Amino acid sequence: MQLIFPSLNKTWTWSLLLFLMVMGIGCKQEPRTSSTTTTETPSYQPPSFQMDSAYQYVTDQVAFGSRVPGSEAHEACKDWIVAKLTSFGLNVIQQTFPAKLYTGTAVTGTNIIATINPDQNKRILLGAHWDSRFMAEQDVDESTRNQPILGADDGASGVGVLLEIARLLAQSSIPLGVDIILFDVEDQGERSGATETWCLGAQYWSRDPHVPGYMAKYGILLDMVGAHDAEFPVEDLSNIPDYNAQVAGHVSAIYLKVWRLAQQMGKGNLFVKRYVVG
Ligand SMILES: [Zn+2]
Structure with a gap:
């Protein structure tokens, strides 16, 4: 992938x-800062x-x-x-x-x-x-x-x-x-x-x-993504030939988001916290 x-x-x-990560982003709401606001924003299901x-x-x-x-x-x-x-x-x-x-x-x-x-x-x-x-x-x-x-x-x-x-x-x-x-x-x-x-x-x-x-x-x-017993490790971005630290940082944050969500969903057996050379 x-x-x-x-x-x-x-x-x-x-x-x-x-897919669930996409949904998670869709659901994300900014924290409320006003104590007078009472209207609830409907959450996306x-x-x-x-x-x-x-x-x-x-x-x-x-x-x-x-x-x-x-x-x-x-x-x-x-x-x-x-x-x-x-x-x-x-x-x-x-x-x-x-x-x-x-x-x-x-x-x-x-x-x-x-x-x-x-x-x-x-x-x-x-x-x-x-x-x-x-x-x-x-x-x-x-x-x-x-x-x-x-x-x-x-x-x-x-x-x-x-x-x-x-x-x-x-x-x-x-x-x-x-x-x-x-x-x-x-x-x-x-x-x-x-x-x-x-x-x-x-x-x-x-x-x-x-x-x-x-x-x-x-x-x-x-x-x-359809192999039997598929495992999805994290790619080591430092091996990209024209490595750019700023881009790598951005991508790493997304990786982290997806893999953390996977852990929360009990899918840590599929989304393993292991780095592989890309
Ligand atoms: Zn292919």
């Missing part, structure tokens, strides 16, 4: 519990995340087959995701872009963007990637290493969670703007090659966001 700040083009590891629904969205994507850019399954899955988000009543933007893979193959990518509460100035970004990798070079079975992966976990799981979040937020009154971005051509990079060969959709969007000058308070990107 990764997080992307649009103007900074950085990535960090993140996790499944973000977050909807409950439906695991079955998210799982079905993962199953639906996998049913298309491997979603490799340029393939029929990729095109069909894109139409399905757009139709699904539209059916929730959300405005959906398809940001198409030309992309050249490290293999030399030229493809057309599509970032799918759904906006919740577009008039809200206070916004966060939730992301995932919807393409699946063209080859399983790390497969334990050597005979299938030149085959594309099915991407139930690597790709579809993040999208499945975000589709469920989109469905719930579309019918809620959350006092927060949320932009859900499903990036394309993210996982087609060169293994052990240049990092620039990866995340082509996010790179494109960071240069040309769907709203000129777009800024979110922060963004959280989910990837590989």
Whole structure:
């Protein structure tokens, strides 16, 4: 899982519990300072995340087959995701872009963007990637290493969670703007090659966001959140190549918020307080 700040083009590891974190932010109220104020501000009641629904969205994507850019399954899955988000009543933007893979193959990518509460100035970004990798070079079975992966976990799981979040937020009154971005051509990079060969959709969007000058308070990107017995450690930000202490401090605060909430919810077994090199 990764997080992307649009103007900074950085990535960090993140996790499944973000939904509740989002709700927690929505609920947050400023402490009262006036002793004469008696009016109660109604608190926001977050909807409950439906695991079955998210799982079905993962199953639906996998049913298309491997979603490799340029393939029929990729095109069909894109139409399905757009139709699904539209059916929730959300405005959906398809940001198409030309992309050249490290293999030399030229493809057309599509970032799918759904906006919740577009008039809200206070916004966060939730992301995932919807393409699946063209080859399983790390497969334990050597005979299938030149085959594309099915991407139930690597790709579809993040999208499945975000589709469920989109469905719930579309019918809620959350006092927060949320932009859900499903990036394309993210996982087609060169293994052990240049990092620039990866995340082509996010790179494109960071240069040309769907709203000129777009800024979110922060963004959280989910990837590989559906594995059995998944564990989400904290990423050691000091290993980012162009480390910026101010940005790292901001990100660390968000990390802390999410992981603390996870502990409070009794999910410390999933959101472990262990640092890993990103
Ligand atoms: Zn991935």
